[in-house]
Amino acid sequence: MxxxxxxxxxxxxxxxxxxxxxxxxxxxxxxxxxxxxxxxxxxxxxxxxxxxxxxxxxxxxxxxxxxxxxxxxxxxxxxxxxxxxxxxxxxxxxSFGIWMLGPALLEFGTDEQKRHYLPQVARGEIRWCQGYSEPGAGSDLAGVQTKGVDAGDYFEVTGQKIWTSYADKADWIFCLVRTEPDAPKHKGISFLLFDMASEGVTTKPIKLISGASPFCETFFDGVKVPKDQIVSERGKGWTVAKYLLTHEREMIGSSDAALFGSEDLVEVARDAIGLNENNQLDDPVLRGKIADFLIDELAFDAELARAKDWMRAGNQLGVESATLKYTGTELNKRRQELIMEAGGLEALEWDFANAESDEKASLWLRSKGNSIEGGTSEVMLSILSKAVLELG
Amino acid sequence: MxxxxxxxxxxxxxxxxxxxxxxxxxxxxxxxxxxxxxxxxxxxxxxxxxxxxxxxxxxxxxxxxxxxxxxxxxxxxxxxxxxxxxxxxxxxxxSFGIWMLGPALLEFGTDEQKRHYLPQVARGEIRWCQGYSEPGAGSDLAGVQTKGVDAGDYFEVTGQKIWTSYADKADWIFCLVRTEPDAPKHKGISFLLFDMASEGVTTKPIKLISGASPFCETFFDGVKVPKDQIVSERGKGWTVAKYLLTHEREMIGSSDAALFGSEDLVEVARDAIGLNENNQLDDPVLRGKIADFLIDELAFDAELARAKDWMRAGNQLGVESATLKYTGTELNKRRQELIMEAGGLEALEWDFANAESDEKASLWLRSKGNSIEGGTSEVMLSILSKAVLELG
Amino acid sequence: MILLTEEQQMIRDMAAGFLSDKASVDAFRAQRNAGQSGDTSINNEMAEMGWFGMLTSEDAGGVDMGAQAAGLVAEEMGRNLTTSPFLSSAVMSAAALRVASETEWAGKVASGEAVVALAMDEHIKHRPDMVGTKAEASGNGFVLRGTKRFVGDGGAADRLIVTAMTDDGLGLFLIDPTTDGVTVDPVKTVDNRNAANLTLDNVQVDGSALLAKGDIAEEALGTALRVGRSVGAAELVGVSKEAADRTVAYLKERKQFGVTLSQFQALQHRAADLYTQIQTTESVIAAALKAIDEGRDDAECLSRVAKAKASKTANLAVREAVQMHGGIGMTDDLDIGLFMKKARACGEYLGDATCHAEWLLRERGV
Amino acid sequence: MILLTEEQQMIRDMAAGFLSDKASVDAFRAQRNAGQSGDTSINNEMAEMGWFGMLTSEDAGGVDMGAQAAGLVAEEMGRNLTTSPFLSSAVMSAAALRVASETEWAGKVASGEAVVALAMDEHIKHRPDMVGTKAEASGNGFVLRGTKRFVGDGGAADRLIVTAMTDDGLGLFLIDPTTDGVTVDPVKTVDNRNAANLTLDNVQVDGSALLAKGDIAEEALGTALRVGRSVGAAELVGVSKEAADRTVAYLKERKQFGVTLSQFQALQHRAADLYTQIQTTESVIAAALKAIDEGRDDAECLSRVAKAKASKTANLAVREAVQMHGGIGMTDDLDIGLFMKKARACGEYLGDATCHAEWLLRERGV
Missing domain, CATH: 1.10.540 (Butyryl-Coa Dehydrogenase, subunit A; domain 1)
Known part of the structure; x- marks a missing residue:
């Protein structure tokens, strides 16, 4: 053996x-x-x-x-x-600790930081959230306005983050903060870790069109962050952030992540619409649209499998993660549109105030965010066009 | 009465x-x-x-x-x-004389020019062609390189035009020529008329992928053009050209022009594929694609009718002509793709060297030019985005 | 490129002014947040402006202005996400009542005194020709059994027009929702419209409840659907135009990477493509409404193409709107998501593109 | 993201080198201009490199390298628009002969000595399961009657494998095209391939002409189609990649309004979208070829998805290629139109997206 x-x-x-x-x-x-x-x-x-x-x-x-x-x-x-x-x-x-902070610390953290933070992540003792996006910045993640003023042993962090996933439930945050106001845009950012229970931190959940609130607005008002809670060096936070962004897309790309949807369109359609006397879906035109979708979906399944093989063989996905992110999320939007179509009048019955996350309408509305969060489809196409096709 | x-x-x-x-x-x-x-x-x-x-x-x-x-x-x-x-x-x-030169002369010509040229157009005595595009300029029509050197009573015209429709069959040309080399790009162009039988004019048909040759390359080598054959003033040719471009799109938009295609997709599909026992096209998925196309086609028919009503009421189409041009040509490309799909293996039988213009494959290939000639779809979208939506 | 008469221009302006004042998107949101569906408090004002009698003859108390006029009002309702019994009661039911020569309830609808809802959907998809509800002759009247789904304004209706099969073919019945055996079950919908599911459990009605049967019933239902589709399409194109306008405005104002989004050619071209789709949609809706008013045979086909195209275009418009708004477009705080929900519901109601495409194919014999 | 073994990398490099030298797009154009279909003069060289024996067992004279290897060669053929009996003879017919345990002609195919064409299409669309050709027992052999359409390399074939219905179900017959009653009618095609229509007019053949019947015939045909679809898909993705590469190169070089086309974001995004489609297509083709080589059950489904997706992507690739090239893309002088024609023909041959989508739906029971 x-x-x-x-x-x-x-x-x-x-x-x-x-x-x-x-x-x-x-x-x-x-x-x-x-x-x-x-x-x-x-x-x-x-x-x-x-x-x-x-x-x-x-x-x-x-x-x-x-x-x-x-x-x-x-x-x-x-x-x-x-x-x-x-x-x-x-x-x-x-957890975001496993998916994101961990890989960043493993790459950029001091041994002390690794020994302190990683075991807590591994045991699920500390729940982390990610403080990247800011109001008004949108896809321009490096446009960080949240400032960290040098106050000797610590930074005093003031500003606002948005789209912080589960910030209202997290214990700690890893956060991009502008600590070097006079440096060029990409060189003035630091990657800080701090406790969400610190004085000056407040969070406010954002209600989405689907009725769910997975994201928050997060406010910092003079939050004191000791200087040993910086990952990598001052002003090098963008390097850490970029590493994590690629990693995030890789993670999205190589897992059967929720972003790509898992509902079986064929089952849903069969249940909703039923079959005619020829054992075909009793809506021939919709049936054709579903067929066309299936081709793309099954082909993408093969692509996801290929990406996993690739990574299992020890390779990095790198920029290809943008392909997966783009293709998978756009497909899921199509899937949810078709599920709503198949669900017809019945799928329209939905109560915003009491929406369940597994209802057809909720999944459909939530899917619209797939191609926005974690980098919009437009950003993915721009990345591919520049990094792979070298256009521009 | x-x-x-x-x-x-x-x-x-x-x-x-x-x-x-x-x-x-x-x-x-x-x-x-x-x-x-x-x-x-x-x-x-x-x-x-x-x-x-x-x-x-x-x-x-x-x-x-x-x-x-x-x-x-x-x-x-x-x-x-x-x-x-x-x-x-x-x-x-x-004739291009009726569609294009006529309107330009009516707007910009001297009374003498109108009395001389227009009756010949009206009686079909002189066939005109249009000398706009040049090699390498593509959608940038104002990038005219053909030069007209002032030689006293006349210009000496030297240069090259491309995509000149039926230049090999035309008697006269209306032509954009750069007569003021030192003026800014749009202000150095003149709109000249001259005889294609003049010394120094040669034409060469361009073979298209469809096998047809409706366009030519046209070469001018020191062609003498008397100065009274200028329309409007020296350096004002771009104004005339712009007027004509809008007019061209209007004409395209308001006629049942060939660009929009006239083959009945449903008939073609029925003949090629046949019906199953339920009297439905015997290829359910293709049937669905045809259905989706029909919606767009019938809606566009209504739009063409509306444009005609609008013009009949004495209005100009103006920039809306770009909508018609874009929508109609893109639809025709879709129609021809579907006709090829319906035609299956049989539609692939085609001999480039002896292609007939009414064969499925010829029509399909020819349709690809619809969204390029007379302004590409991309140019139409840019026009609409700037002129109507005021984006940019 | 729309040719409007002076009168039509006036109707449009009046509708735009009134609705943005009294039945705006803000009002819609407030109703939703309060757990209400639709606002009937402004029905009287709408009725006073003649809106509820546009499809009703003057003899029956209407103003008889026709489908084109109704389309103008509906488009503005779409722009404002106005929830009103206009389409179900004043357009569809009124059209059916007119064919059936019923004047009492037609008059009440026109005056805003009553809401009459049309109950014709039983299946998950819109298939008004498949009627499972049965009306059995009984005494001097009928007993009705069956269920109806997604009855527009069913929750607020004073009377229901119900399709049911009699021994002599299709029948249309005018039913008081308080009759024994009638259950009206209001449902919350994605666009917060005032819809209800309906159960008819051995409902005994008088012979006088039968509005029409056989060919006349078919004609009444057909007319109601034809007008409903065309006016519904106008509502949808209103939704599309407003979503597109708000998006274009956002592109001009929102900065990314140091420039406004409107500088990005990829977005410019997508916005322009959407614009062309809306233009085409407007054209076919105008053609359908005109064909109805002129009583032409091609009204049936045009109304289906109009509804199908309007559904497709609205779907595109709201998808582009949310995506181009980015993260903020996903939040309930911004209105754009409300347009997405409205477009979905109106797209499905009275048949989506698929439904009418199928009809076209059958009509063409393929 | 493609994981290739060293051997596979070698096959690909060799194929790319040989084809761009001996069977390039220029050669294809020259053949077309000369009125020829395909070039058989380099068959021997291809055979020497083992290409014609990739699907044939070593016992029968092949090199038995499998579908994945064949896919690598086919992709390069697609890039070069190479017209060769590779797919029809060395992939599909060889696969069928192998299942039927025929070794004589398999060996001749592998050695480049003979071309064997598979005649299975009778209908306008690819429906190899609908066989109208009949083989009636007669004496110690059969009489065949029927017609076949678009037989790949039918014009150059030394033998034809013909599908025909016998009293015992499907039969595969190996037929000499010079037999009495056989008419081979070469046709010019949009992609200048060596295709022919076939008429069998009371063709009397020996019993030995029957390669296989019943289940084995079904398996032989099924295998031939499965491998043919997957390798054909690889050819198509080669067409797509080359069209896309040429277009991207053109965008970088061509100036409009003072800048290169590559500066226009609308074109950047479309080119990037096409890139992602090609990536996905490559993935499913690789999966299909691997499933075939591993003898897995999902090879049937994957091969159909691969062919369908490859057809869709190639269609998009060549449409975008011509449009982005603008006017010059419409001229026969530029090669890009040849790719459009190739994509159309290869997309249709062995079934388009519609054909395989229908199969998927039936398989899922809807």
Whole structure:
């Protein structure tokens, strides 16, 4: 038996013993474990599963053991993933700490920072949010206005962020702040970490057209941030931010992320519209539109799989992540439009004040944000046109 | 009986007597009478019909009688049109002289020029072509490089034009020439008229991807053009040209021009693909695409009709002509793509060297030029975005 | 490029002025936030201006101004997201009542005294020709059984016109919603319209409830739908125009990377393309409304093309509007999302592009 | 983002080098201008490189390198508009012969000695399952009657594999085109390929002409089509990539209004969108070819999605290419129009997007 085969056998046995049956079922958005200081576990099983996985470092299997990770190599990561998939195990923890802050700290943090912050992320003890966008800046992320005034040992941070995902639920924030007001636009930004419970921080959820409020406005009024909570150097925050943006798109691109939608259009249409005497959808023209969509959707499935193979082989997606982001989100918008079409008059029954996130109309409206958040489709096309096609 | 009713009765009687039966049938491209010095009438009927109509000034019913026109007012023009349509009368004459040079001379010409040139146009004695585009200039029509050197009584014209429609068949040309080399780009151009039989003029047909050669390259090598053959003033040619460009789009927009295509997609598809047992096109997905096209096509038919009503009421289309040009040509490209799709493998049988202009593949390939010639779709969108939406 | 008579211009101006004052997008939002659907308090004012009698003969108390006039009002309603029983009651029901030679309720509709809703949808998609509701002769009247879906202004209606199959073919019944066995179940909708689902559980009605049957019923329903589609299309193009106008204004004002969005050619071209779509849509709606007023045969086809095209264009308009507004377009605080919801609901109601495209194909025998 | 093995990289480089040298777009144009369809003079060289035996077992004289390798060659053929019996003979017919355990002609195909064409289309659209050609048992053989359309390389074929219905279901027959009653009617096509229509007028053949019947015939035809679609899709994506590359290069070089076209954001975004479509297309083609080589069940579905997507993308690519080239793109002098013609023909051959979308829907039971 090779090492890998042994690893697989051991993993399988351990999972059999430690993954609660309740955690082996499909989950929807409401079942996600985000962790954090104020997290209320939805069940004992959810808590036990997180603790068991965190103890092995398997909430972040690819991170070094020293920082709370599993220290697994590429093959082992793949095997773990396969074994988890085999029993339909739910992810024990999801967080912006794992997806974003972690990779940034691993790349740019001091050893001290890594030892301090990463294990808390890995165990789900601290929930993080991301303070990038600002009102009026839109796609121009480097147009940071939030200022951090040098006050000796600390910066005094004043300003406003927008589109901060779950800021109202997060414990800490990683945040772009202009600390060098006289430097050129891209060179005056620092990447700061601070506690959302600090004095001077307030958040206000933003109501979306779908009725949900996943984002906040976040206000800073003289928030004191000690200088050792800077990642990389003063004025180098844009480098960290750019690294994270690519990483964010890679993450979006290589996961079956919610952005790409998962509802089965064919099932929805069959249920809503029914079949005619020839066993065809009883709306021939809509049927044709669905067929055309299916071609594009199945082709994109192959592209997502290719991206995963590519990354599994140790490559970076780089700018190709823009292709995935653009294609996947535009497809999901089309899917949701078609689902609404198939849902007809019934799908129009919806109560904004009491909208459920899995209703057709909610999913349709929420999908419109896919091609805006995380970089608009227009920004993706501009990136590709410049970086790949070298136009401009 | 009102004057108009009297006019209608007289017109109807006159047409009954003077419009040959052969000239009361649908025509295709090959049946067009273009006139000109070298014109060979396809039939006695074609010649008689032209002469009869020209004698009454009805080849150009809206022009003043003094210049060979019919001098009809708006109501009379409409009645004449209705009576011609009623008997399916073919246009007695089509020409760039009628569509383009005439309107330009009426607006900008001297009385002498009008008296000299317009009657020849009205009678189909001189066939005109248009010398605007130059190699390398593309959509930038004001980038005229052809130069007219002042040589006392005349200009010596040297340069090259491209996309000159039927230059190889035309007798005279109206031509943009840079006569003031030191003036700013738009102020150095003159609008010259000259004989294509002049020494130094050569033409070379351009073979298109469809196999047809409706356009030429046209070369001028020291062509002598007397100074009284200038329309408007020296350096004011761009004003004339702009007037004509709007007029050209209006003409395109308000006629059932070839650019918009006339093949009945539904008929073509029925013939090619056939019906299934439910009397539906036997390719459900293609059927849906055709349906979607029909909506847009029938809506555009209404728009064309509206434009005609608008002009008949004495209004100018102005910048709205760009809407018609853009919408109509893009629709025709879609129509021809669908016709090729319906035609399947059979439509692929086509011989470039011996292509007939009414074959499916020829029409399909030719349609690709619709959204390029007379101003590209991109130029139309830019015009609308600037002139109507005031973006930019 | 729209040729309006002086009278038409006046109607449009009056509608624009009144609605932006009394039934604006702000009013719509306030109603939604208060959990209300539609505002009937201004019905009397609308009626006074003659809006509710535009499709009703003067003999029956209407002003008989025709579909083109109604289209002008509807377009302004679309621009303002006005929720009113105008389309369901004063356009569609009034048109049906006129064909059926009913004058009492037609008069009440015209005067603003009553709302009459047309209940013709039973399926998930708009298929008014598939009527599962049955009306069985019983005594000197009928017993009705069936369900209806998404009845426009069903929640506020004083009477319902219900389609049901009788032994002699299609029947139209005028039913008091308080009759035993009638359940009106108001539903919240994505565009906060005053819709209701309807259950008819052995509803006993008098013979006089039968408005029309057979050919006349078909004609009444057909007329109501034809006018409804065309006027509904005008409402939709109003939604499209307002969404496009707001977006173009936003492009001129919003800066990114140091310049206004209006400098970006990719956005310019998309905005211009949308403009051309709206132009075409306006054209076919005008043609449909005119054909109706002139009683021409091609009104049926034109009204379907108009509704289909208006649905397509509105869909494009609101998608472009939200995307070009970017993040702020996703927030409920901005109005643009309300236009998206309205466009979706109006696009579906009375048949989407797919529905009418199918009709066109069948008509052409393919 | 394509993961190629070293061997695959070598095949691609070799194909690119050889074809741009010996079978380039210039060569294609020269053949067309000379009234010829395809160039068989380089078949031997292609065979020597193993290209014609990629789908044939080593026992039968092939090199058995699989569909992925064939896809690499086909993509370069697409880039160069190479007209060759590769797809029809060495991919599709070879795949069918292999399932039918025929080795003699398989070997001749692999060695470049013979061209074997697959005659399976009878209808205007690609419907290989609708076989009207009949093979009636007669003596120790069969009599065939029917017509076939658009037989790829039919004009140059030494043998034809013909689908015909026997009393025992589908049959595949290997027929000498010089047999009495066989008429091969070469046709000029929009992409100047070597196609022919075929008439079988009471063609008497030996029993040995029957390559396969019933399930095996179905499997042989199914395999040929599956591989043909996937490799054909690779050819199409080659067409798309070359058209896109030439267009992007043109945008960088061509000036309008004083700047290069590449400065215009509207064109940048369209070019980038096309790029993403090509990326997605490449992905699904790679997946289909891999599934075939691994003998997986999803190869059927993937090969259809690959062909459909490749047809759609190529259509977009050449439309954008011609439009962005402007006037010069409309001239026969420029090559870009040749790509448009190729994309049309290859998009239709072996089924367009519509054809395979229909299959997908039926497979999903809707």
């Amino acid at each position: 090779t090492d890998l085969q042994e690893f697989r056998a051991a993993t399988r046995a351990w999972l059999e013993e430690n993954c609660p049956q309740e955690m082996r079922q499909p989950m929807n958005e409401a079942d996600v474990c985000w962790g954090g200081r104020n997290w209320v576990f939805q069940s004992d099983a959810q808590r036990d599963w997180l603790n068991a996985m965190a103890d092995r470092g398997w909430t972040v299997p690819e991170w070094p053991k020293a920082y709370g990770g599993g220290g697994l190599n590429g093959d082992e990561q793949r095997v773990l993933k396969e074994e988890l998939d085999r029993i339909n195990a739910r992810p024990p923890l999801q | 009102t004057d108009l009713q009297e006019f209608r009765a007289a017109t109807r009687a006159w047409l009954e007597e003077n419009c040959p039966q052969e000239m009361r049938q649908p025509m295709n491209e090959a049946d067009v009478c273009w006139g000109g010095r070298n014109w060979v009438f396809q039939s006695d009927a074609q010649r008689d019909w032209l002469n009869a109509m020209a004698d009454r000034g009805w080849t150009v019913p809206e022009w003043p009688k003094a210049y060979g026109g019919g001098g009809l007012n708006g109501d009379e023009q409409r009645v004449l049109k209705e009576e011609l349509d009623r008997i399916n009368a073919r246009p007695p004459l089509q």
